[in-house]
Amino acid sequence: MKLSQIAILIGAEFSGEDREIKSMNTLFDASLNELSFVANTKYIKDIAASNAGAIIVDKNTKDEVPSTCIALVVESPYWEMAVLSQKFSKQLEDVNSPKANIGEGSVISPKAELANGATIGKNCHIMAGAYVGSNAVIGDNTILYPNVVVYRDCHIGSECIIHAGSAIGSDGFGFASNKLGEHKKIYHNGNVVIEDDVEIGSNTSIDRAVFGKTLIKKGSRLDNLIHIAHNCEVGEYSVIAGQTGLAGSSKLGRSSVFGAQSGVAGHLEIAPFNTFAARTGVTKSIKESGQVFAGFPFMNHKSWLKIQAKLAKLIK
Amino acid sequence: MKLSQIAILIGAEFSGEDREIKSMNTLFDASLNELSFVANTKYIKDIAASNAGAIIVDKNTKDEVPSTCIALVVESPYWEMAVLSQKFSKQLEDVNSPKANIGEGSVISPKAELANGATIGKNCHIMAGAYVGSNAVIGDNTILYPNVVVYRDCHIGSECIIHAGSAIGSDGFGFASNKLGEHKKIYHNGNVVIEDDVEIGSNTSIDRAVFGKTLIKKGSRLDNLIHIAHNCEVGEYSVIAGQTGLAGSSKLGRSSVFGAQSGVAGHLEIAPFNTFAARTGVTKSIKESGQVFAGFPFMNHKSWLKIQAKLAKLIK
Amino acid sequence: MKLSQIAILIGAEFSGEDREIKSMNTLFDASLNELSFVANTKYIKDIAASNAGAIIVDKNTKDEVPSTCIALVVESPYWEMAVLSQKFSKQLEDVNSPKANIGEGSVISPKAELANGATIGKNCHIMAGAYVGSNAVIGDNTILYPNVVVYRDCHIGSECIIHAGSAIGSDGFGFASNKLGEHKKIYHNGNVVIEDDVEIGSNTSIDRAVFGKTLIKKGSRLDNLIHIAHNCEVGEYSVIAGQTGLAGSSKLGRSSVFGAQSGVAGHLEIAPFNTFAARTGVTKSIKESGQVFAGFPFMNHKSWLKIQAKLAKLIK
Numbered sequence: 001m002k003l004s005q006i007a008i009l010i011g012a013e014f015s016g017e018d019r020e021i022k023s024m025n026t027l028f029d030a031s032l033n034e035l036s037f038v039a040n041t042k043y044i045k046d047i048a049a050s051n052a053g054a055i056i057v058d059k060n061t062k063d064e065v066p067s068t069c070i071a072l073v074v075e076s077p078y079w080e081m082a083v084l085s086q087k088f089s090k091q092l093e094d095v096n097s098p099k100a101n102i103g104e105g106s107v108i109s110p111k112a113e114l115a116n117g118a119t120i121g122k123n124c125h126i127m128a129g130a131y132v133g134s135n136a137v138i139g140d141n142t143i144l145y146p147n148v149v150v151y152r153d154c155h156i157g158s159e160c161i162i163h164a165g166s167a168i169g170s171d172g173f174g175f176a177s178n179k180l181g182e183h184k185k186i187y188h189n190g191n192v193v194i195e196d197d198v199e200i201g202s203n204t205s206i207d208r209a210v211f212g213k214t215l216i217k218k219g220s221r222l223d224n225l226i227h228i229a230h231n232c233e234v235g236e237y238s239v240i241a242g243q244t245g246l247a248g249s250s251k252l253g254r255s256s257v258f259g260a261q262s263g264v265a266g267h268l269e270i271a272p273f274n275t276f277a278a279r280t281g282v283t284k285s286i287k288e289s290g291q292v293f294a295g296f297p298f299m300n301h302k303s304w305l306k307i308q309a310k311l312a313k314l315i316k
Numbered sequence: 317m318k319l320s321q322i323a324i325l326i327g328a329e330f331s332g333e334d335r336e337i338k339s340m341n342t343l344f345d346a347s348l349n350e351l352s353f354v355a356n357t358k359y360i361k362d363i364a365a366s367n368a369g370a371i372i373v374d375k376n377t378k379d380e381v382p383s384t385c386i387a388l389v390v391e392s393p394y395w396e397m398a399v400l401s402q403k404f405s406k407q408l409e410d411v412n413s414p415k416a417n418i419g420e421g422s423v424i425s426p427k428a429e430l431a432n433g434a435t436i437g438k439n440c441h442i443m444a445g446a447y448v449g450s451n452a453v454i455g456d457n458t459i460l461y462p463n464v465v466v467y468r469d470c471h472i473g474s475e476c477i478i479h480a481g482s483a484i485g486s487d488g489f490g491f492a493s494n495k496l497g498e499h500k501k502i503y504h505n506g507n508v509v510i511e512d513d514v515e516i517g518s519n520t521s522i523d524r525a526v527f528g529k530t531l532i533k534k535g536s537r538l539d540n541l542i543h544i545a546h547n548c549e550v551g552e553y554s555v556i557a558g559q560t561g562l563a564g565s566s567k568l569g570r571s572s573v574f575g576a577q578s579g580v581a582g583h584l585e586i587a588p589f590n591t592f593a594a595r596t597g598v599t600k601s602i603k604e605s606g607q608v609f610a611g612f613p614f615m616n617h618k619s620w621l622k623i624q625a626k627l628a629k630l631i632k
Numbered sequence: 633m634k635l636s637q638i639a640i641l642i643g644a645e646f647s648g649e650d651r652e653i654k655s656m657n658t659l660f661d662a663s664l665n666e667l668s669f670v671a672n673t674k675y676i677k678d679i680a681a682s683n684a685g686a687i688i689v690d691k692n693t694k695d696e697v698p699s700t701c702i703a704l705v706v707e708s709p710y711w712e713m714a715v716l717s718q719k720f721s722k723q724l725e726d727v728n729s730p731k732a733n734i735g736e737g738s739v740i741s742p743k744a745e746l747a748n749g750a751t752i753g754k755n756c757h758i759m760a761g762a763y764v765g766s767n768a769v770i771g772d773n774t775i776l777y778p779n780v781v782v783y784r785d786c787h788i789g790s791e792c793i794i795h796a797g798s799a800i801g802s803d804g805f806g807f808a809s810n811k812l813g814e815h816k817k818i819y820h821n822g823n824v825v826i827e828d829d830v831e832i833g834s835n836t837s838i839d840r841a842v843f844g845k846t847l848i849k850k851g852s853r854l855d856n857l858i859h860i861a862h863n864c865e866v867g868e869y870s871v872i873a874g875q876t877g878l879a880g881s882s883k884l885g886r887s888s889v890f891g892a893q894s895g896v897a898g899h900l901e902i903a904p905f906n907t908f909a910a911r912t913g914v915t916k917s918i919k920e921s922g923q924v925f926a927g928f929p930f931m932n933h934k935s936w937l938k939i940q941a942k943l944a945k946l947i948k
Contacts, residue, residue, distance in 0.1 A: 092441055092459070111745050113427050113444035113462070125724055128745035129445050129761050129779065131462040131480075143724070145802070146745070146763040146781045147445065149462045149480035149518075161817070164763075164781035164799035165835065167480035167518035170461070173539040173557060175515075181553040181571040183537055185477070185515060199807075199817060202781075202799035202837040203481065203857075205518040205540035205558075221815055223805040224837035224859050225519075225877075227540050227558040227576070237813040241805060242837075242859040243877045243895075245541075245559045245576050247594075255813040260859070260877050261895050261913075263559075263577050263594065278879075278895065279913055279928060281577075281595055296595060297624055299631075306631045308929055314942045315935045408757055408775070429743050429760035429778070445761050447778040447796075463761065465778045465796035465834075483796035483834035486777070489855040489873060491831075497869040497887040499853055501793070501831060519797065521834040521856035521874075541835075543856050543874040543892070561857075561875045561892050563910075579875075579893050579910065597893075597911055612911060613940055615947075622947045 001087065003054055003070060006035065009087065010080040012056065012072035019053050019070065023088055023189065024081065025211045027052060038064075039078035039176075056080055082176040082184040085210075089187035090152065094134040103140065112144075121158060133169070139196065151208060157196035157218065165203040168192050172207040172214075172230025172248060186210060188230060195219075201226070201242065223260070235272060253289070263296075277301055317403065319370055319386060322351065325403065326396040328372070328388035335369050335386065339404050339505065340397065341527045343368060354380075355394035355492075372396055398492040398500040401526075405503035406468065409433075410450040419456065428460075437474060449485070455512065467524060473512035473534065481519040484508050488523040488530075488546025488564060502526060504546060511535075517542070517558070539576070551588055569605070579612075593617055633719065635686055635702060638667065641719065642712040644688070644704035651685050651702065655720050655821065656713065657843045659684060670696075671710035671808075688712055714808040714816040717842075721819035722784065725749075726766040735772065744776075753790060765801070771828065783840060789828035789850065797835040800824050804839040804846075804862025804880060818842060820862060827851075833858070833874065855892070867904060885921070895928075909933055 001021050007014035022033045027043060030036040030052035037056040038044060047055065047064045054070040056077045065071035074080045097117030102108060104122050111128035114120065118132040121140035129147040132138060136150050139158030144150070148162045151169025162168065174186035190209025194200075194216045201224035208214060209231045216222070219237040227245035228234065234246075235254035244262040246252070252264070253272030264270070264282040273289040276282065281296030294304040317337050323330035338349045343359060346352040346368035353372040354360060363371065363380045370386040372393045381387035390396045413433030418424060420438050427444035430436065434448040437456035445463040448454060452466045455474030460466070464478045467485025478484065490502035506525025510516075510532045517540035524530060525547045532538070535553040543561035544550065550562075551570035560578040562568070568580070569588030580586070580598040589605040592598065597612030610620040633653050639646035654665045659675060662668040662684035669688035670676060679687065679696045686702040688709045697703035706712045729749030734740060736754050743760035746752065750764040753772035761779040764770060768782050771790030776782070780794045783801025794800065806818035822841025826832075826848045833856035840846060841863045848854070851869040859877035860866065866878075867886035876894040878884070884896070885904030896902070896914040905921040908914065913928030926936035 092443070109745065111427070111743070113425065127724070128763050129463065129781075131444050145783075145799075147463050147481070147761065147779050147797070149445075151461075151480070161803070163802040164783070165463070165481050165519065165779070165797050165837075167461075167540075170479040170518035170540065171477070171515075173517060173537065175537055177553075182535055183553060183555070199803075201805060201839075202802035203519050203541075203797065203835050205481075207517075207540065219814055221805065221807055224799075224802065224839065225541060225835075225857060229558065237809075237815060239815070241879075242861065243559065243875065247557075247576055260879055261577075261893075265594065278897065299628075303631045307627055310630050311939055312931075315931075315938045408759070427743070429741065445779065447760050463779050463797070465761075467777075467796070481779070481797050481835065483777075483856075486795040486834035486856065487793070487831075489833060489853065491853055493869075498851055499869060499871070519835050519857075521797075523833075523856065541857060545874065559875065563873075563892055577893075581910065615944075619947045623943055626946050 003035075003072075006054075006084060006087075007072055010056070010072065010074055010083055012074045012080070014070065014072055016070040021053060024084060025052070027055070029212060035072075035084070037077045037081040039081065056084075076176070076178070079176040079178060079184055082186045085187035085189065086185070089189055090134075093152065097134055100132070109146075115152065136169075145202070151192075153191040154208065155191065155193045157194055157198060159197045160194060161199045163200060163202035163204075163224070166200050167205045168194065168200075169208040170205055172210055174210055174230060174248075190214070190231070192216070195236075198222070204228075217254075229266070241278070277304075319351075319388075322370075322400060322403075323388055326372070326388065326390055326399055328390045328396070330386065330388055332386040337369060340401060341368070343371070345528060351388075351400070353393045353397040355397065372400075392492070392494070395492040395494060395500055398502045401503035401505065402501070405505055406450075409468065413450055416448070425462075431468065452485075461518070467508075469507040470524065471507065471509045473510055473514060475513045476510060477515045479516060479518035479520075479540070482516050483521045484510065484516075485524040486521055488526060490526055490546060490564075506530070506547070508532070511552075514538070520544075533570075545582070557594070593620075635667075635704075638686075638716060638719075639704055642688070642704065642706055642715055644706045644712070646702065646704055648702040653685060656716060657684070659687070661844060667704075667716070669709045669713040671713065688716075708808070708810070711808040711810060711816055714818045717819035717821065718817070720821055722766075722821070725784065729766055732764070741778075747784065768801075777834070783824070785823040786840065787823065787825045789826055789830060791829045792826060793831045795832060795834035795836075795856070798832050799837045800826065800832075801840040802837055804842060806842055806862060806880075822846070822863070824848070827868075830854070836860075849886075861898070873910070909936075 003019045025034045027046045027050040032053045036052035062071045093115045094117045100114035100118040106124040109128040112126045112130040115134040117134040119137045127146045130144040133152030142160040145164040154169040171188040175183040192214045195218035204226040206228040207230045215233045217236040223242040229248040231249040233251040238256040241260040246264045247266035250268045257275040259278030269285045277294035283297045292301040294301040319335045341350045343362045343366040348369045352368035378387045409431045410433045416430035416434040422440040425444040428442045428446040431450040433450040435453045443462045446460040449468030458476040461480040470485040487504040491499040508530045511534035520542040522544040523546045531549045533552040539558040545564040547565040549567040554572040557576040562580045563582035566584045573591040575594030585601045593610035599613045608617040610617040635651045657666045659678045659682040664685045668684035694703045725747045726749045732746035732750040738756040741760040744758045744762040747766040749766040751769045759778045762776040765784030774792040777796040786801040803820040807815040824846045827850035836858040838860040839862045847865045849868040855874040861880040863881040865883040870888040873892040878896045879898035882900045889907040891910030901917045909926035915929045924933040926933040
């Protein structure tokens with residue numbers, strides 16, 4: 001889409017040479033033919049280093065945009081980003097793509113649905129009611145149990161097992177809100193990438209990224225009814241027990257271990273090789289490794305035991 | 317069904333003129349051709365104002381029933397109500413209804429199932445494995461992602477998006493229990509109504525009402541793996557993050573915001589424009605607006621922070 | 633499989649007469665043509681009473697194995713057990729079994745999938761998108777709502793109702809881990825048995841047993857989005873509200889009642905007739921009956937109320 005068209009769509013002031021914009025992205029990842037945005041003053045510092053071709057900003061921020069980049073000035077950058085996200089979203093299925101490509105030895109139930117443009121590796125089992133969307137890729141020797149849904153553009157590795165009813169690539173929980181309290185959906189044009197040798201339980205939900213990818217690294221094990229929000233990253237060989245939830249953009253290091261019904265707040269970084277007791281609620285990033293945590297808000301497991309002992313005394 | 321037949325089914329004493337009873341309902345909502353019940357002494361005060369044609373009561377309550385209404389006297393009103401709820405329940409699908417009515421421009425996957433009597437609006441996408449039950453209505457421009465299930469009689473508005481695997485209209489968790497501990501299912505003959513511009517994540521469950529409706533008002537956003545119990549009401553533009561649960565009959569005011577893994581106990585009323593931090597457990601109704609709450613049992617967010625600080629000192 | 637072949641597969645030392653091994657099992661349940669293992673010193677005491685034909689042990693434990701039984705000596709018994717569990721696992725579907733056997737009066741949606749070897753009782757409703765695996769058995773008068781998945785070999789009783797999207801028999805969350813942090817899947821060759829008159833909500837997950845069965849006893853009621861891990865047992869007439877989770881091998885006595893968002897740690901035994909408030913986290917076995925518990929870690933409900941009152945004072 002031409003930048004000039006985009007400016008019209010969102011009612012932006014616009015000066016400079018017109019450009020073709022292919023997609024939207026973060027300040028950090030955007031390239032010259034991509035559009036980015038600043039909706040929070042804490043990201044102003046990242047403008048200078050961005051390679052974005054254009055940036056949606058409000059009037060207070062427009063002077064921070066260098067002359068090599070075009071500022072699209074609007075009142076509510078986040079809302080307008082949401083408006084535009086729809087323009088860059090793909091259709092639900094690429095009906096004109098070629099039929100799904102199925103590797104040798106794979107068994108596809110006649111009651112499964114492979115959208116046009118999907119690719120299935122060798123020796124896979126795609127069971128009844130499973131769905132693989134357009135442009136999605138499934139590796140070799142992977143099993144999708146009945147009614148698993150892999151949304152368009154998502155990648156599942158080889159030697160993976162995904163149990164019944166899990167949803168891989170549903171839209172993340174993202175929207176802009178205005179003063180009336182109305183919400184404008186942010187279309188999630190990123191995807192989910194699940195590396196090799198990952199097993200995922202039943203009725204688990206892994207949301208696709210806004211931009212870029214939600215990533216489950218190789219060798220991880222996820223249990224049932226887990227919620228992985230958009231843009232999270234789960235490190236290699238991690239183990240996440242049932243009913244745990246990760247909020248958006250959190251990154252777990254390698255070999256993270258979470259007991260059941262745990263939670264991790266958004267935008268955190270968890271160092272590798274940490275263990276979290278059941279029901280831990282992680283509220284801050286963790287830099288040290290090899291620790292055991294518990295509680296909500298979380299603390300060292302030993303401290304948590306101490307507090308419980310003190311509380312027990314309170315009632316005697 | 318004739319009242320006299322009903323009396324026989326539940327072994328009730330019955331005196332007065334026979335009446336045709338079309339359905340069951342609450343004391344508050346029942347009309348002359350409906351049957352209600354009193355299974356808890358706290359509802360005795362509502363009998364006088366009820367327009368019900370007949371009321372199932374125990375012998376201690378029968379004298380509270382006015383002469384314009386017929387008392388069906390039994391030993392266990394709740395159990396007998398459960399017995400009768402089955403008699404008033406509909407068949408799973410109306411096989412004799414006409415085929416589903418599909419609006420112009422809608423794309424229905426051949427692997428989706430539209431039960432007879434369903435209605436789909438214009439320009440909808442009903443993807444593979446989705447199910448729309450008899451007498452269910454879907455508005456215009458609405459997307460049901462693969463394997464979404466909309467039970468019979470439920471209404472979904474226009475401009476809605478429901479992600480993979482969500483169940484709209486499953487039976488609420490209701491039953492009567494006897495002294496042996498056995499449970500008798502209460503058939504849920506109400507429905508779910510989802511208004512326009514609502515997005516619902518993947519693997520979320522919204523239960524149908526016992527009587528009347530479970531209601532999600534316009535503009536709301538629900539994340540993944542959420543549990544909304546029977547007869548709840550979610551106010552306009554509310555935002556509910558992942559793995560949150562609402563127990564039965566709770567009503568959230570407009571623009572309620574819930575962090576992930578929150579919970580609301582049953583039969584509460586929450587004033588509009590309140591915010592609840594992740595994992596808040598709401599145990600009482602809230603009358604004031606514009607507050608931020610946290611903790612379980614819940615409290616003002618600032619108080620919760622204070623308690624956490626005090627607890628942290630305990631271990632030093 | 634011959635014991636001598638098994639020994640080669642896992643690189644085990646092996647002396648004694650060769651035997652045919654039909655399956656794997658626990659020390660307690662294994663018979664002469666079954667193979668067991670000891671991966672934790674606390675089970676050494678159970679070796680003497682085991683009827684297993686052979687036991688995988690490490691070198692420190694091998695002398696505990698009586699002469700009537702054959703010791704397979706390896707470095708990592710748990711890892712090798714996982715390796716072997718795959719060899720004893722069945723194919724996903726028994727394609728060569730006869731077509732599913734359907735009882736009189738049952739209505740099977742053409743969009744449901746009954747794998748070869750499945751058995752459906754009389755007067756059942758198996759709705760669109762439901763899946764019943766090979767060798768699975770469904771009793772009489774049972775309803776599987778759309779997109780319910782019953783994995784192979786699982787048994788569902790008569791008069792049961794299972795709501796949309798629930799998964800019965802997904803693999804339990806089990807694996808062996810090595811020093812590099814890699815995980816080896818333990819194939820779950822047990823099943824799930826659901827007795828008569830059980831209702832299960834939508835999007836609930838009940839995992840199959842490693843060996844033996846995960847058992848939901850008659851008359852129980854399970855709500856939505858519940859997680860029941862491998863080898864659990866839910867006693868007769870129990871009531872489990874939404875989003876509750878049971879960790880592996882826990883056993884609930886008859887008429888257990890759990891409020892929403894509760895949790896039970898693994899390998900516990902809960903005496904019958906106990907009640908747990910919403911969000912209780914049960915961390916120890918319970919021997920007494922007729923109690924009410926709350927909190928995490930759990931305690932008597934009255935004590936929990938006291939603690940909350942004391943905490944409330946802290947902030948004044």
